[in-house]
Amino acid sequence: MPRVTQLYTYHVRHARMMEFAGFLMPLFYSGIIEEHLSVRESCGIFDVSHMGRILIKGKDATKFVQRVLPTNAEKYPPGRAFYSLLLNEDGGIKDDLIAYRLAENEYLFVVNAVNRQKDFNWLKLQSTDLEVDLRDISDSTAMMALQGPKSSDIFESLLGDKIELKRFHHTKASWCCVQMILARTGYTGEDGFELIVLDTPIEKPDNALKLWNRLIEAGAKPCGLGARDTLRIEAGLCLYGNDIDESINPIEAGLERVVDLQKPYFIGKDKLLEIKDSPSKRRVGLLMISRGVPRQGCEIIYGGETVGWVTSGTFSPLLKRGIAMGYVTPEAANPGTPVTIRLRERVGEAEIHGFPFYDETKYGWKRKSA
């Protein structure tokens, strides 16, 4: 039987449902394209309670985090959040996550739903010699993402107060006795917040439902996993299981920025030092020139030869064209390189494109106009 989140009673009345990572989740409410555009132009809200939330606490918490993440956690004081990875000894990606430093020796990892158990067990294994306590708080908390240029206005209208929170910072907040961790993070490329609603187990979902309904009343459009996927592809963000997995390392995935090779030690470091200058493939964006939507598994052809494959593809509601990401050999990885993609019954023309796919002066959190 698939599991459900605290907001299930809302979803089942308003959304087309789908199963994802063992959870019954909304695919869309009004339509993927409509929901997608509302996030780029205004504000959308997503239930992301299915994701894993692991609390790391204790005297050796920082030492532990420095061991399991390739990022230098010392650079992020309490109140900061950062994107990072869990690597295996071979430098392969076990998961990607956002780490929230809650206190000097307290962290929260938000991991992919599909890896919840795997990550927890593995982290536990790495912690046996340290004074650190790991707790999976996924089931006692709910989580939602408020995303889009109007997110801040909408959330401020609820709190009745200005929010002074920079990107990748977090703080504690409360609304009508609902306690939450409020973080300026997300998975859409837009400005926005992720809210972790505390003390809201599935048997007592009222706080989560109350907040969810209130944010919708205030103007946030409910969005499903369909729009979550199209938004993150447009932004060039990876989905674990599609674009990254244990057979891919951070150099190939273009995630070098989260890896600090100056750190004395982290799991996977030795292997990354060996391979860092000679990746056999690179993750790239692909923008369709001809009609058609590239899908996972489609071959990418350059100079008459197959140079890689698509790992995620969709139709971009913003660009009104097919877009994708995938892996190609380094000689075909430069932006602007013309390639062909083998679609279902024909081939389509495409070009290698950087991330994100949209114009950053007009869309995304860096946009110029408010």
Added chain:
Amino acid sequence: MSIKVGIYDVRDGLLYNREHEWVRLEDGDIAVIGVSDYAAKQLHDIVYVTLPAKGKRVTRMEPIATLESVKAVADVYSPLSGEVAEINQALTERPELVGESPYQDGWIVKLRIEPDRFKEEKMALMSPKEYARYIEELIRKA
């Protein structure tokens, strides 16, 4: 007039194929073909429609067009045999018509059919009532 099955509309006066296409007879030997509201809603967010060339001959249950949505691609199977007499060119620019108006503006092709063959092939098609029961059953199993 139409039958409602949950959120799905089954339009009266049409014949339905089990792959969710509908047929409406026009001027004796012309059959208009489209997909049902159920099919359009199942696929949702249709972004490309690939149409056949005029004059193409198809036999019953052969793919005649493709509908591509944000999430998936689906073939449209010809519910009848015949020759493509007309295609709905509007769908090239406005593929969303299939979802917005599946029984009217979202029609896909018109086939010139042979009356004798039609009499035979018609037996495999469903009445609106039969089709409504058919999708009710599909929803129950899902």
